[in-house]
Amino acid sequence: MIIILLGPPGAGKGTIANEISRRISIPVIATGNILRNAIDKNTDLGKIAKSFVVSGKLVPDEFVIRIVEDRITESDCEKGFIFDGFPRTTNQARELDMVFKRLDRNIDQVFYLDTSYETIISRLSARRVCTKCGAIYNLKYDPPEKDDLCTKCGGKLIQRADDQEDTIKKRLDVYNEETLPLVSYYEKKNILTKINADQGLENELKILWNRLIEIGVIQNNILW
Numbered sequence: 199m200i201i202i203l204l205g206p207p208g209a210g211k212g213t214i215a216n217e218i219s220r221r222i223s224i225p226v227i228a229t230g231n232i233l234r235n236a237i238d239k240n241t242d243l244g245k246i247a248k249s250f251v252v253s254g255k256l257v258p259d260e261f262v263i264r265i266v267e268d269r270i271t272e273s274d275c276e277k278g279f280i281f282d283g284f285p286r287t288t289n290q291a292r293e294l295d296m297v298f299k300r301l302d303r304n305i306d307q308v309f310y311l312d313t314s315y316e317t318i319i320s321r322l323s324a325r326r327v328c329t330k331c332g333a334i335y336n337l338k339y340d341p342p343e344k345d346d347l348c349t350k351c352g353g354k355l356i357q358r359a360d361d362q363e364d365t366i367k368k369r370l371d372v373y374n375e376e377t378l379p380l381v382s383y384y385e386k387k388n389i390l391t392k393i394n395a396d397q398g399l400e401n402e403l404k405i406l407w408n409r410l411i412e413i414g415v416i417q418n419n420i421l422w
């Protein structure tokens with residue numbers, strides 16, 4: 199099963215992706231996480247990506263497509279995977295179509311998580327991420343048991359550098375200009391489901407899950 203999660207920063211793509219992955223054991227491919235890891239390890243890719251990521255701009259398509267192509271051909275992706283934060287431009291979506299054609303794979307569904315500006319700002323400014331396992335917390339709505347420590351693994355929690363208010367605004371501008379056109383790109387292909395992402399994780403997961411049952415990629419309610 200191949201799922202794409204589309205939506206602005208702060209819509210909850212990472213949280214939903216981790217939940218689906220946990221429940222049906224397919225990996226999440228989050229290009230933002232791959233790029234941040236490369237930056238932390240100061241690899242060649244990390245050196246190129248750093249200035250783009252820190253300033254909230256998009257890393258050039260050629261690098262991102264290469265990362266994705268390498269990742270999806272790894273053995274754990276055979277059963278399927280969830281894209282979080284990819285594709286992010288029409289060009290990336292077209293390139294992905296070509297890669298999938300070559301690999302004889304198909305996108306089952308694109309879920310567009312639509313949310314308000316107020317929700318985005320309040321979620322991102324209170325977001326904390328575990329440096330060890332990638333778990334995501336919100337200091338207001340889903341706080342860790344101990345300040346600054348991951349409840350799941352004890353790893354250190356940090357605020358992402360690009361979750362500062364000025365960079366959030368830049369990321370939203372980039373999103374509106376570069377990524378939002380993908381909604382109509384996938385609508386035209388008849389594989390887009392829109393979800394109101396202000397209604398809470400469990401409700402959103404239910405809608406998503408029901409849609410997957412409806413299109414026949416999941417047979418029963420194993421999630422509930």
Ligand code: AMP
Binds near residue numbers: 251256257258286290
């Ligand atoms: P995210 O964790 O998805 O919010 O991504 C964080 C940052 O990584 C973005 O602001 C971009 O700088 C970069 N990035 C992540 N995914 C992509 C992508 N598909 N294309 C280009 N840049 C990306």
